Amino acid sequence: MGPYLGGGGMRPAVFLDRDGTIITSVHYLADPELVHLIDGSGRAMRALQSAGYALVVVSNQSAVGRGMLTVERLFEVHDAMCRQLAEDGVALDGFYFCPAVPATGDCTAIDHPDRKPAPGMLLRAAIDLDLDLSRSWMIGDMASDVLAGRNAGCMGSILVRTGLGLPEDLGELADVPIAADIMDAADMILAHDWPDPSGSAPATARIPAHDRGDPPPPF
Numbered sequence: 001m002g003p004y005l006g007g008g009g010m011r012p013a014v015f016l017d018r019d020g021t022i023i024t025s026v027h028y029l030a031d032p033e034l035v036h037l038i039d040g041s042g043r044a045m046r047a048l049q050s051a052g053y054a055l056v057v058v059s060n061q062s063a064v065g066r067g068m069l070t071v072e073r074l075f076e077v078h079d080a081m082c083r084q085l086a087e088d089g090v091a092l093d094g095f096y097f098c099p100a101v102p103a104t105g106d107c108t109a110i111d112h113p114d115r116k117p118a119p120g121m122l123l124r125a126a127i128d129l130d131l132d133l134s135r136s137w138m139i140g141d142m143a144s145d146v147l148a149g150r151n152a153g154c155m156g157s158i159l160v161r162t163g164l165g166l167p168e169d170l171g172e173l174a175d176v177p178i179a180a181d182i183m184d185a186a187d188m189i190l191a192h193d194w195p196d197p198s199g200s201a202p203a204t205a206r207i208p209a210h211d212r213g214d215p216p217p218p219f
């Protein structure tokens with residue numbers, strides 16, 4: 001049981017990008033058959049949920065705005081993802097998507113209040129789900145994800161390498177922690193919340209080894 005369970009008041013959340021973070025990236029994903037969890041996604045999300053974090057997916061879906069994907073189809077894809085996550089005992093607390101079509105290809109430019117890097121989806125979720133943004137995190141595979149978390153006032157944001165690739169030069173985001181994958185990112189979040197009391201040990205994985213599916217670290 002994490003420190004956030006059992007008390008009243010606002011919960012922290014982990015906001016999650018979908019494509020390239022929870023599931024493998026497929027360009028304009030419209031087929032539920034093509035939904036594949038990235039290895040460890042379910043276990044990582046279960047660990048975060050067990051620690052008291054609400055799990056909220058925030059996804060840019062310009063394919064909807066472009067007329068290439070119906071909302072019904074989007075939810076079929078979403079349901080396919082949820083069924084796979086349920087096999088790992090995960091139930092999402094929220095799912096927000098933004099259908100807006102960007103005006104430019106610059107993923108750091110805000111051109112709609114909901115489309116990442118704008119914080120609209122995160123801010124709405126905070127109201128809907130009574131979330132404490134100042135103790136919340138954002139995990140994603142693109143600069144727009146990190147910026148959305150930052151713009152929403154999250155405690156931190158983490159990039160993952162499971163997307164289509166990070167730019168060589170992250171520019172103003174050079175100080176953002178980069179995780180191998182969502183499991184690694186979950187480790188970072190949980191280690192951040194429970195720092196070693198001695199202050200000297202490295203931030204060890206807080207996810208039980210049996211949940212990780214790989215051997216525990218050698219310290």
Ligand SMILES: [Mg+2]
Pocket residue numbers: 017018019020021140141142163
């Ligand atoms: Mg993504």
